[in-house]
Amino acid sequence: MIDLHAHTTCSDGTETPRQLVNNAIIHGLSVLAITDHDSIAGWQEASSAVRGNLSLVPGAEISCLTLDGISVHMLGLLFDASNAQMLRMLDETRDSRIPRMVKMVELLNAGGYDITMEDIESVMPTGATLGRPHLADALVAKKFISSRDEAFKGLLNNDSEYYVSHMAPTPEVAIAQIRSAGGVAVIAHPFASHRGETLDTSNFDSLVAAGLNGIEVDHRDHSTSERAALRAIAKDLDLVITGSSDYHGTGKLNLLGENSTDPGEWTRLESLANARRVVKL
Ligand code: AMP
Ligand code: ZN
Ligand code: FE
Ligand code: FE
DSSP states (O other), X not given: OEEOOXXXXXXXXXXXXXXXXXXXXXXXXXXXXXXEETOOTTHHHHHHHOOTTOEEEEEEEEEEEOXXXXXXXXXXXXXXXXXXXXXXXXXXXXXXXXXXXXXXXXXXXXXXXXXXXXXXXXXXXXTOOOOHHHHHXXXXXXXXXXXXXXXXXXXXXXXXXXXXXXXXOOHHHHHHHHHHTTOEEEEESTTOGXXXXXXXXXXXXXXXXHTOXXXXXXXXXXXXXXXXXXXXXXXXXXXXXXXXXXXXXXXXXXXXXXXXXXXHHHHHHHHTSSSOOOXXX
8 A cells, every 4th residue: 555645743743753654564555655744854764664565755745825825735755855955945934834823823812812832832743843733732732622623623724814824835836846856746635625725727737837747636635526626637637646644643533544546656656756765675
């Protein structure tokens, strides 16, 4: 089984990179991608835990914003970790998540929620990419809400009065950067509409022009009809089709391997990177 999208304590997952790899081995996965938000901090630890039949795909899920303000997540897989421009792009996004969180805390304070940046830091793993799930955890610790899920259904939703976006590259810039670092770009859950406004079919042409390689079709947040529509787009534009769990440990309901990628699609995707960067014992 091939699962090309999973998070760790280096962003908003709840398992360390080592625990994630161990879990993948226990589940009998053949290929696992580590894709923390805007970070490659977990690559080394995850790589050192690889054994048995597991192949580890180094990756990251890059937060993007279109010029119209639509939030898009781009999976960058198999890129060169020493590419300075790539690292700078990830750094800039991570940095901008701090003032963004300060603003969200200010809005929540004005709305009567007594929460501080220190509260968030105290529930967050060291070195993690700061995100709304950590804010949700702090709100849970202070008993304002009962779960991350509840937070994302209301208070911290993209449409909420407390939501603030952070600086992020456009999807086209992110794709071009991933490709110039030798990796492959797969757009994550493009039609997951409950997160807010999404791209539509006509937007895919410019992504392909920028170098997009694949579409994450099989994902928990896509309905049967959304999957069918995306499959048709992928066929039409000759893009690789992937499926993945978007596993976050106990931070989300998603189970490791609950959606997976066809081996033929994975072989094709891997061949589009400029070097073999899969980690295998
Ligand atoms: P941010 O990157 O700070 O804007 O936060 C978005 C992150 O929150 C995404 O990566 C999602 O994985 C996570 N997220 C979205 N919805 C939920 C949910 N219902 N429960 C837990 N985490 C969620
Ligand atoms: Zn996440
Ligand atoms: Fe995502
Ligand atoms: Fe994700």
